[in-house]
Amino acid sequence: MKLDIRTKIIITLLIATCASLNTNVTVEIGMMIFIGGLQLMSGKKVFSPVLVILYAVFAITQYAIFPVVPGWVSMLLSMFVVNIRSFFPVVMCIVLIYRTTRISEVIATFTNMKVPRGIIITIAIGIRYIPALAVEMRAIWEAMSVRNVAEGIKNPFKRVAVNMECYIVPLFISSIKTADELSAAAMTRGIENPAPPTCRSYRKMSPGDFGLIAVILLFTAGNAYARYKGVLL
Amino acid sequence: MILMKNVSFKYEGSENYSLKDINLTLEKGECLLVTGPSGGGKSTLTKLINGLIPAYFEGELKGEIYIDGINISDIPMYELSGKVASVFQNPKTQFFNIDAEDEMAFALENQGVDERIITERLERAADELGIKKLMTKNIFEMSGGEKQIIAFAGAYVSDAEVIVLDEPSANLDREHMEIIRDIMKKLMNQNKMIIIAEHRLAYLRNVATRACYMKNGQILENFTAEEFYGMSENKRCEMGLRELSAVTANNNFETEGKEKTDISVKNMKLKYEAFNGKELNLSFNYGEVIGIVGHNGLGKSTFIRTLCGIIREKKGEICISGRRVSCKKRKKKCGMVMQDVNYQLFSDSVALECKLGNGQVSDKEIYDILEELSLLDKKDVHPMSLSGGEKQRLAIATMLAGGKKIMMLDEPTSGLDYENMMRISRLLKKVAEKGTLCLVVTHDTEFIREACSRIITI
Amino acid sequence: MKAKDFITCAIFSVLSMVGMLLAAITNMSGYTALLYPVVASFFIGILFVVLINKVSKKGAVLVFGIVPALYFLTTGLIEGLIGIVSLLVFSVFSELILWNNHESMKRIVSACCVYTLYYSTAGMAEGFLFTDSYCDNALKHGINAKVVEDMRSMYYIKPLWVAVILLTLLLTFVGAMWGRKMISKHLKKVGLV
Structure with missing residues (x-):
C-alpha cells in the first residue's frame, strides 16, 4: 500500500487531535491497532514491534500496576507514563511517514x-x-x-x-x-x-487516500463529539 | 574544452594566494590528474571549475575560465551545474537525498529534465554500471565505498561534459577503487573531460591521460601519463607523491602473533553482525603495530570499538595480561583515534586538548609530547584549524598524555599526502618501540608496508 | 536568503528540536513542568546566537522555527495551530528587532529573548489561563489525582507565571552568552562564522 505524503500528514494531524481529545484506553488501543495495520500494509520494514511492546508496557503500568502500588509510586511516575503513553499513536504515525516517504517525494x-x-x-x-x-x-x-x-x-x-x-x-x-x-x-x-x-516522484492522491482521510476524519469528529458530550470517558 | 587563463585566487580573509597564475587546457576525452602535497591548491582548482568559487567561496579572483567557449563567471552556478558534475571526498555530506536512486536523479530534476529521460538514464546507469541492487538502498545502509559509487553514478547519469573529482578515493578499499576506476573509464569513452585531484595515484594508471604537479598554488610541472607513471622512485619521493603502482600489503608479513600474548581475544562475537557473526580468536603484544585489513563494511571499525570498550561484545572475552577485562576497564586502558577525528577534539587550543582529562600531567610533559609530535609550535592553535595530519597527531598526543598503552586507529591516513602518511607511520613505530600496542584499521597499503609489523586480514 | 542559508537554518532548526526534547524531561513530572520553558530557552539561546552570527539575513529566525512548528502539529489540530501561530508572531517580532542589524550582540540577544518568550507565555497560557479545564483534562487522561491537584494549586498562583517568564529570560540570556563565548572561543578561530 502506498499512501500519499499529504494523506500521511493529514492522518498524523487527525490522530494527534484524537490523542489529545480521547481519554478512553480502548479507543486508544483501537488507534494503535489501526495505525499498526497501516504500517504493516505499507511494508515489512515499516511496522515497529518495539513501539507496540513499549506501548503495552506503559498502558499496563498505568492501568494495571498504578492502581495496586503505593500512592507515592503513581505520584512519582504517572505524568511520565501518561504523557509518553498518550503520545504513542502520534509516534506510530511519524514512524509511518519517516519509513515510507522519500525526500524526493516531499520535494515533488x-x-x-x-x-x-x-x-x-x-x-x-x-x-x-x-x-x-x-x-x-x-x-x-x-x-x-x-x-x-x-x-x-x-x-x-x-x-x-x-x-x-x-x-x-x-x-x-x-x-x-x-x-x-x-x-x-x-x-x-x-x-x-x-x-x-x-x-x-509526484503522484496524485488516489481514491484510497481520500477514503482513508474521510474515515479518520469521521473518527476524529466522533472523538470530538464524545468528548463534548462526555461519553466514552 | 576547458581553458584557464592566468587564473589566481585568494580566499577572503587570507593573506596568501591559494592559486597563482594558473594556465590550463583540457580537451574532450582527457583525464587530468592533479596531484601534489596538501595545501598545494588542488581542491581550489576543482572548486573553480565547478563554480563553487566564487559562488560559494568568496575571495579575489583574477583571470578567466572558459568551458566550451563560455566564460563561467557569465553564467549562474545552476546553469554551470548542467555542464559540470562533481564528486567530493566526503561521501557522508554530499548527498541531499537519503535514497540512492533519488540522489542520482537529483541534479537532473533540478535542471527540469523530462521525467522519461531521467528514468531512461537511471535504467541505463543501473545496467551499464551494474548497480541495480545498490540503487534500492538508502545511504545509511551503505558503506563509504558504496556511497562514492552512487556519487559517481550521479555524475554518470547527469551526462555533464565535465566531471570534477576531489579526492574521491580517500576512504575506499581496493575493490571500490577499482569500481570507480571502471566508471571513470566508461565516462572517458563517452568523451567527457575529467579533472581529478588525488593523493592516491596507483589506481589511476591507464585512466589518467595527463598529470600536473601542484605546489604552493602553482602548477610546477606537467606530464603525459607515460611520463608521470614512468618517473623514477627518487623523483616520486622528492615530489612527495604516493606510490604510482599498486602496492600489495601481504608480502613478507606475519599474520600470526608471537607465543607470549599480552592481549588476547577469545571466541569473540561482535554486535551488528560484524564479520557475519564469525567468532574471533586473536592475540596481540605490546610494541606491535598491527594492520587490520578487509573489505569495506565488514565490521573492522566495530571490532576496534569493541576492543576499546565502546561497544560491548556479544560473546567471548578480551584478556589483558591473562585477565579478563570488562568494557569499562578497557575504556580506561585504551585510546582511540576515530575515522573522523573532529568528533574527539573538544578544546580551544592544542595544549589544552592534551590537558583535558589528564589533569595530573604537567605542562612540561605535555610540551615534551607536543615537541615529539612536531606540534609544539601549534600549541596555542585551535585543534579544528589544524590540517588532517596534524589532527591525527594531536589525537595521538592526547592518548600519550593519558598514558594509554593500547591505541586503536581507524583509517588514520585517509586523505593524507605522502609526507603526512610517512609522518604517521614513523610516529606509530616510535610509539610502539616504547611499548604501546597500535591497532590500525586501514586500506592504505603503502602505510601498511611502512608502519606495520603484522597484518590481520579479517 | 540563498539555498545554503536555508540548509544552515534547517540544521539549526533540527538541533533546536533536540534541545526542546531534552527540556521535555521536565514535563515528566507535574512538579517540574513549569521549568520546561526555562530549560528549553537555555538551549535555544545558544543555538539562536550562533545561527544569527552564521546567517545574518532577514528570515533566518522564521526558518529556524519551521521544524519546531512541524512538531507542534503533533500535539493536535487546535493546539498545534495555536502553537504555530504564536511561534510565528514571536518570530516576526524577533525578526523586527534584528531587521537591519544582525551584527549587534544586543539586538541578537534581545531578539533571542523575544523568540523564547513564546515558550513561557503562549506555551504556558493554557495552564495559567484555563487552569481548571487544563487540570481536569490531565485527570481524565489518567494523571495521579494528587499530582493534578498540586499542579492546579501551582497554576492558580499567577505570580508564578511571571517568575517563569523572568527565569526564561534569564536562562535565555545565559544561553546566549554561552553561544557568544562558543563563537569567540571556537567557531571564529576555526573560521566557521
Missing part, C-alpha cells in the same frame, strides 16, 4: 503545491539531517566515553559545564561543517535553479 509534492522553495529545502534537509545527527551524537558520545574529560575537576558544576561543552562544541562544529559541505554539494547539483524542478 510540495513543489506541486506551490510551497516556497526555501521552505521545501528546509523541510527536506530537516528530514535528511535527523539520522545524520543521530550518527554524529553517537560518535561524540563514543569519543567522550573513551576520554574522561572532567577527570581531576572536583567542582560538580564545573564538571557538568565541561561535559556539556565537550558535547556541544564538536556537535556545533560538525553541524556547521555539514551545512557548509551539504550546501556546496547541493549547489553543484543546481539546487538554486529558480525554475521548478522535475517532479518525478
